[in-house]
Amino acid sequence: MTEQGTTHVIEVTINGRLYSRTVEARQLLVHFLRDTLDLTGTHIGCDTGSCGACSIILNGKLVKSCMMLAPQADGAVIETVEGLANDGELNPLQESFSRNHGLQCGYCTPGMLMAGTYLLRENPNPTEEEIRRGIKGNICRCTGYVNIVRSIMDVAGGHGAEQADGIVGEEQR
Amino acid sequence: MLLKSVNYVRPESVTEALDILSSNEGAAPLAGGQSLTNVLKHRVASVDLLVDISALGELRTITRAGDGSLEVGACVTYDEIDHSPDVRAGHAILARESSHIEDQQIRNRGTIGGNCCLSDPTNNLPPLLVALDATMNIRAVGGTRHVAAEDFFKGYFLTALEPGELLVSITIPPIPVGGGAGYVSLSVATDSKTIVRAAARVRVDGVIEEVRVVLARVASVPIRHHAMEEALRGVAPTAELVRAAAELIGSDVEPIADGHGSSDYRRKMARVVARRAVLAAIEEGGRK
Ligand SMILES: Cc1cc2nc3c(=O)[nH]c(=O)nc-3n(C[C@H](O)[C@H](O)[C@H](O)COP(=O)(O)OP(=O)(O)OC[C@H]3O[C@@H](n4cnc5c(N)ncnc54)[C@H](O)[C@@H]3O)c2cc1C
Numbered sequence: 001m002t003e004q005g006t007t008h009v010i011e012v013t014i015n016g017r018l019y020s021r022t023v024e025a026r027q028l029l030v031h032f033l034r035d036t037l038d039l040t041g042t043h044i045g046c047d048t049g050s051c052g053a054c055s056i057i058l059n060g061k062l063v064k065s066c067m068m069l070a071p072q073a074d075g076a077v078i079e080t081v082e083g084l085a086n087d088g089e090l091n092p093l094q095e096s097f098s099r100n101h102g103l104q105c106g107y108c109t110p111g112m113l114m115a116g117t118y119l120l121r122e123n124p125n126p127t128e129e130e131i132r133r134g135i136k137g138n139i140c141r142c143t144g145y146v147n148i149v150r151s152i153m154d155v156a157g158g159h160g161a162e163q164a165d166g167i168v169g170e171e172q173r
Numbered sequence: 174m175l176l177k178s179v180n181y182v183r184p185e186s187v188t189e190a191l192d193i194l195s196s197n198e199g200a201a202p203l204a205g206g207q208s209l210t211n212v213l214k215h216r217v218a219s220v221d222l223l224v225d226i227s228a229l230g231e232l233r234t235i236t237r238a239g240d241g242s243l244e245v246g247a248c249v250t251y252d253e254i255d256h257s258p259d260v261r262a263g264h265a266i267l268a269r270e271s272s273h274i275e276d277q278q279i280r281n282r283g284t285i286g287g288n289c290c291l292s293d294p295t296n297n298l299p300p301l302l303v304a305l306d307a308t309m310n311i312r313a314v315g316g317t318r319h320v321a322a323e324d325f326f327k328g329y330f331l332t333a334l335e336p337g338e339l340l341v342s343i344t345i346p347p348i349p350v351g352g353g354a355g356y357v358s359l360s361v362a363t364d365s366k367t368i369v370r371a372a373a374r375v376r377v378d379g380v381i382e383e384v385r386v387v388l389a390r391v392a393s394v395p396i397r398h399h400a401m402e403e404a405l406r407g408v409a410p411t412a413e414l415v416r417a418a419a420e421l422i423g424s425d426v427e428p429i430a431d432g433h434g435s436s437d438y439r440r441k442m443a444r445v446v447a448r449r450a451v452l453a454a455i456e457e458g459g460r461k
């Protein structure tokens with residue numbers, strides 16, 4: 001049992017590194033990441049669970065880190081946007097967002113990348129509709145989503161690239 | 174957002190959770206947290222102690238009994254329900270509806286128990302569970318009791334749960350031979366806030382033998398429409414007769430009005446979704 005208290009010592013593995021910190025029970029996980037650990041790649045858009053900017057992968061599941069308390073993450077393995085690039089080299093999904101103009105201001109991008117990462121793990125060859133459903137919890141105020149969908153489709157296996165071209169055709173019509 | 178200072182505890186068993194809940198007046202169970210976290214942010218309820226039940230193995234199982242009934246633990250998430258072969262085999266409609274709750278992130282955390290215990294009239298699962306004649310299995314320090322889903326939802330954010338009680342699981346009877354279920358929502362956008370919805374379960378054997386029709390968003394809790402059910406019992410399962418029965422939804426329901434629709438609009442749309450839900454249930458029954 002985790003003892004009752006307003007503060008707790010938690011151990012969390014984030015992007016392969018173990019952190020041990022004392023947290024207040026009332027601290028939101030997103031604030032733990034951003035303020036306590038200075039991992040500011042994870043953004044806060046709405047703070048009500050509606051925008052997805054704070055999305056991370058926790059124990060293999062895509063979650064919104066503004067909808068959890070820090071002590072709930074005790075013992076968890078977390079992936080954030082900072083873990084995607086390898087030694088400064090963008091990973092294929094990040095590269096695809098850059099190539100396909102899948103971002104403008106970039107505010108939603110950390111959450112979109114984590115949603116895209118999760119989606120492609122669960123379903124390596126998604127249709128356009130599956131991608132749109134997969135990023136339904138993530139709001140983008142800039143791109144109109146077309147280029148984000150294309151960015152994810154472009155790295156998806158199999159006929160992903162052809163479908164990505166299909167989207168271009170759709171837009172031109 | 175900065176929450177009010179709060180205590181947190183993660184018990185190791187349901188028994189331990191019940192002991193803590195019963196001995197701390199300001200304690201509340203924390204399940205998926207996909208509503209409670211926002212409640213705490215907005216400080217609309219005062220909670221002194223959060224009892225995190227989300228990881229309790231006892232609340233996280235899905236079992237199908239020999240008679241085909243399904244028991245789902247209170248802390249099973251929507252995503253787990255959606256992917257459960259046991260749910261998909263006998264109660265596909267529960268898997269399908271769970272897969273349409275808001276978005277992937279919320280489906281990965283939100284639980285069937287939390288969805289019911291919140292008793293938010295916009296939540297997806299309560300009307301379906303009433304239509305499927307589910308039983309809510311409730312535990313307290315003193316023992317276990319069972320409440321029909323129909324009697325569990327008492328009002329806006331109000332259920333039959335007493336302080337110190339936990340919803341531990343939900344039992345859903347098998348859908349009988351010749352039976353089917355339907356669920357139709359009129360929503361603002363895909364998988365989002367709903368204007369009005371209807372859930373139905375039928376059993377057809379030449380004529381409609383059994384029928385339950387449940388409307389949601391026309392009252393503070395899901396309600397059965399007894400007049401429509403009465404009109405359908407014993408009649409042939411035809412589109413015309415179902416349409417005629419749905420027309421009985423009238424001034425007996427007084428839906429709320431809000432930015433998404435007036436009371437009258439909701440009443441008219443209730444007839445449409447109720448008709449479609451019953452027809453979908455009949456069709457599913459005919460396919461089996
Ligand atoms: C942006 C957003 C959109 C949403 N859209 C939808 C939607 O379209 N449809 C929908 O259905 N839901 C929606 N939800 C709500 C979501 O489904 C929640 O998961 C659900 O309302 C509560 O379930 P939970 O497991 O997260 O419970 P929690 O938030 O942890 O708890 C909710 C309440 O129930 C109590 N409780 C929880 N479990 C138990 C138990 N086993 N016994 C006794 N009491 C218990 C808690 O104390 C609390 O009061 C949305 C949420 C967000 C943030």
Ligand code: FES
Nearest residue numbers: 045046047052066
């Ligand atoms: S900041 Fe978490 S969902 Fe918007």
Ligand code: FES
Nearest residue numbers: 104105140141142
């Ligand atoms: S790129 Fe600006 S919000 Fe998405």
